[in-house]
Amino acid sequence: MGTLAWIAVISLGVWLWLLLGRGFFWRTDQRLPRCDAAPGVYDDWPTVVIVVPARDEAAVLPESLPSLLRQAYPGQAEVILVDDGSTDGTGALARELSARYGGLPLTVASPGEPDAGWTGKLWSLRHGIALALSEDPEYLLLTDADIAHEPDSLSELVAAARAHGIDLVSQMARLRVATLWERLVVPAFVYFFAQLYPFRWINRRKPGRRARATAAAGGCVLLRTATAVRAGIPESVRQSVIDDVAVARAVRRAGGRVWLGLAERVDSIRPYPRLADLWRMVSRSAYAQLRHSPLLLAGTAAGLVVVYLVPPVAAFAGMYAAGGTVAAVAGWAGLAAWALMAGTYMPMLRYYRQSLWLAPLLPLTALLYLLMTVDSAMRHYRGRGAAWKGRTYTRPEAAQDR
Structure with missing residues (x-):
């Protein structure tokens, strides 16, 4: 005793x-910065290309992809879905959904199997970003295929990035919580993540002082294109399994500002009904x-x-x-x-x-x-x-x- x-x-x-x-870390008040009073934010909306890596996502795509196609974005935007060797018809389904719902233009690309030294998601992002650069966008929105966005999500992300001079704006999507195991495990997952990477430390801006923590949530990352190029993304992080944290660190090393918070308009729709599903995650x-x-x-x-x-x-x-x-x-x-x-x-x-x-x-x-x-x-x-x-x-x- x-x-x-x-x-x-x-x-x-x-x-x-x-x-x-x-x-x-335990507080949940780190939300997307407001910018209603910021001058010039809404005068000239920049071009944005949305890049979606997808591998065998036919089950969730009917809910997630239309939410991107129907973005009420005042500027020019388009969607590039990178079909990473899917065997369930993900690419064909994406084209069908685009024809059915209209909205933002959609391009479906297939890069083939990853080269040695690349993880699958980053290989897809490499291909999607390369295609996006031909449009010379000011921002890239990197979002997963299981993430659903409210119609004003892209507008709010861009407005926050421009108003506050942020190079990488990331929101941790609200994960699905429906089953008993999801209720027990999912909120704790975000709690532990915030304990490991306190959002306030990531978002604190003190000139001349190094940030005490750096991270992002890969499901929703708005990235300034010039900063991505300067940071060598995704080549500089090509072997990373935890790619979101690696991308944030690369941006910070390149002199960019990083912000991470909890989402209010972005949700993950992927179900984890059994403990085994959460265990694998x-x-x-x-x-x-x-x-x-x-x-x-x-x-x-x-x-x-x-x-x-x-x-x-x-x-x-x-x-x-x-x-x-x-x-x-x-x-x-x-x-x-x-x-x-x-x-x-x-x-x-x-x-x-x-x-x-x-x-x-x-x-x-x-x-x-x-x-x-x-x-x-x-x-x-x-x-x-x-x-x-x-x-x-x-x-x-x-x-x-x-």
Whole structure:
């Protein structure tokens, strides 16, 4: 009990630091910057090309693609869908949807299998961006095939980028939350991401000072074309499995400004109805996030245990153990840490319109993420690496690490 009490006190100290010293990561107020009063924003709308990499997306395309074709954008815009070797008729379906709904012009392209050293998505983006450059657009909107946009989404993204001088504007799409497992896992996924990459740290603009964090959400990225060219995107990040973070870092290295926030007008429509579906989503890239390092894996596992699992264990142990000061310390420290954990999780649950009663279950979700991360490492060492839609990437993210 003495050891548990000490660890519970350490966990409480960590949670106090997370509450106040980690960029207020738990707040959900980082939304697309308003620009109603910015002069000249709406006078001359720039040309935008929307690039959509797609591989076997026929199931979601009827909902996502029309949302892009029907964008109420005042300037010139078009859509390029890059069919990455689909076997389910994705390209033909895209053409059919364009003929049915009209709207923005659509081009469907097929680049063939990726060259060595390229991930599939970045290979598709390379082909799509190359086609887009022939139109000399001021901005590129890189968006996934499972992302649905409200009609004014593109206009708001462009207006925010121009008004605030942002080179990369990224919104983390609101993920689908319908089934029991989605309710348990999905809000926590965004919560953990924000804890790892605090949005305030990413978005803070202090001249002469280096940003404390850099990241983006690959489902919705508006990128200034000149900055993309200067940063060598996507060639400079061609081996990255976690491509969105790598792209943001490349933009930052090239002197560009990056902004990331939670979306209000952009939604992911991909379903993850079973735990196995969510497990694959996380485990395919979790070990890559740790740079395929056993040392980082061990540290992450220990951190998850101390920060997320010890508090409820200490709270219950202190409650049911024989009386005494040590048991009381363990119980109260564990309970306080657990309360802080649940309290910081509640804003994300509100954003996802979920019951706040899910907040005390965050330790259970953290345990699932720990197991998913260990499974990701095991897959890597078995030679299965980061697998996605029939492709396996076994190499570390060399481009990102550089």
